[in-house]
Amino acid sequence: MKNILILLFLALGLNLNAQKFIAKNGFAGFYSHTSMEDIKADNNQVNSILDTSNGEIVFLMLNKSFHFDRALMEEHFNENYMESEKFPKSTFKGRISNLSDVNFNKPGVYKVTVEGKMNMHGVEKDFTTEGTLEVQADGIVAKATFPIKPEDYGIAIPGIVRDKIASEMTVNVNVKYTLMNR
Amino acid sequence: MNCPAFVKTKGFRILAALVLLTIVSAVIYALYLFNLRHDDLYTVKPAFVLTASGLYDEFEANEAAATAKYSSRVIEIKGTIAEVSYSPSDSTVSIILRDSDAPAGVNCTFSTDNKPKPSLLKVGETITLRGEFSGMLIDVALNNCVLLPGK
Numbered sequence: 522m523k524n525i526l527i528l529l530f531l532a533l534g535l536n537l538n539a540q541k542f543i544a545k546n547g548f549a550g551f552y553s554h555t556s557m558e559d560i561k562a563d564n565n566q567v568n569s570i571l572d573t574s575n576g577e578i579v580f581l582m583l584n585k586s587f588h589f590d591r592a593l594m595e596e597h598f599n600e601n602y603m604e605s606e607k608f609p610k611s612t613f614k615g616r617i618s619n620l621s622d623v624n625f626n627k628p629g630v631y632k633v634t635v636e637g638k639m640n641m642h643g644v645e646k647d648f649t650t651e652g653t654l655e656v657q658a659d660g661i662v663a664k665a666t667f668p669i670k671p672e673d674y675g676i677a678i679p680g681i682v683r684d685k686i687a688s689e690m691t692v693n694v695n696v697k698y699t700l701m702n703r
Numbered sequence: 704m705n706c707p708a709f710v711k712t713k714g715f716r717i718l719a720a721l722v723l724l725t726i727v728s729a730v731i732y733a734l735y736l737f738n739l740r741h742d743d744l745y746t747v748k749p750a751f752v753l754t755a756s757g758l759y760d761e762f763e764a765n766e767a768a769a770t771a772k773y774s775s776r777v778i779e780i781k782g783t784i785a786e787v788s789y790s791p792s793d794s795t796v797s798i799i800l801r802d803s804d805a806p807a808g809v810n811c812t813f814s815t816d817n818k819p820k821p822s823l824l825k826v827g828e829t830i831t832l833r834g835e836f837s838g839m840l841i842d843v844a845l846n847n848c849v850l851l852p853g854k
Binding site for chain 2: 524525545546548563565566568581582583585586588590591592593595606609610695697
């Protein structure tokens with residue numbers, strides 16, 4: 522916990538006056554559809570911090586926290602594709618580029634653009650997506666849906682299962698933040 | 704039919720039957736493996752039995768050593784519920800077991816198949832559960848958990 526919090530704070534800068542929101546059970550899931558097979562996996566243990574003073578946002582997740590209905594798929598995901606022993610975490614560090622469009626004092630749904638760096642399977646890439654921030658009375662909900670290509674992150678899919686795994690996955694993110702009390 | 708003579712021998716027929724049986728068994732076994740759900744952790748003997756705070760303390764003391772020790776193992780822990788949260792589609796529920804004076808604890812996710820009734824997961828209650836260790840972020844994380852009632 523110490524190490525991770527230090528890492529999160531370093532990523533966000535050490536602005537002590539900042540309004541920081543935290544989530545420890547955020548959701549990230551992906552979905553792959555082909556005519557041969559549908560594959561779905563959920564991770565309900567995504568850690569994230571959002572700094573509403575400057576729009577900086579960090580996501581951290583453990584690859585082994587993805588749950589598949591079929592045990593063998595989860596094993597293949599961790600052992601053959603994500604190589605979770607070697608690359609245990611996936612991360613995103615970035616910033617909301619249109620922060621001035623969001624009024625954190627007024628409940629409502631705001632469209633945002635997030636830009637930053639995605640790090641998965643030991644490969645770091647520039648990443649931009651559209652999403653929404655919903656300001657609620659007791660927190661903030663961030664949602665986004667975007668495509669990810671496993672090949673972009675050096676994840677090789679062997680020819681024998683190529684028909685069963687889509688070349689582009691749909692990723693869903695849904696994270697509820699509460700104000701960090703420190 | 705114009706079959707070679709050996710096809711009509713008894714030995715060949717037995718062999719053919721065995722080969723066919725092997726192929727059918729292999730296909731059935733492959734389908735079984737493919738469709739296999741997660742290990743029923745109710746019946747799996749845990750590799751470690753300890754308290755949630757004891758587990759967390761080991762990670763605070765030495766994260767690398769604890770990660771190596773628990774990697775992919777089934778752990779049974781007892782602790783007090785500090786937070787309960789449901790995934791957006793309600794398919795999974797996650798709880799954090801944490802002592803009131805601790806900065807963080809153990810984050811446990813129950814999947815669709817063995818999601819406990821909400822009435823069994825109240826903040827402040829002490830519960831025992833089993834899960835597969837998946838790593839550590841702010842909290843130590845367990846996946847595919849099952850609740851052990853009455854413990």
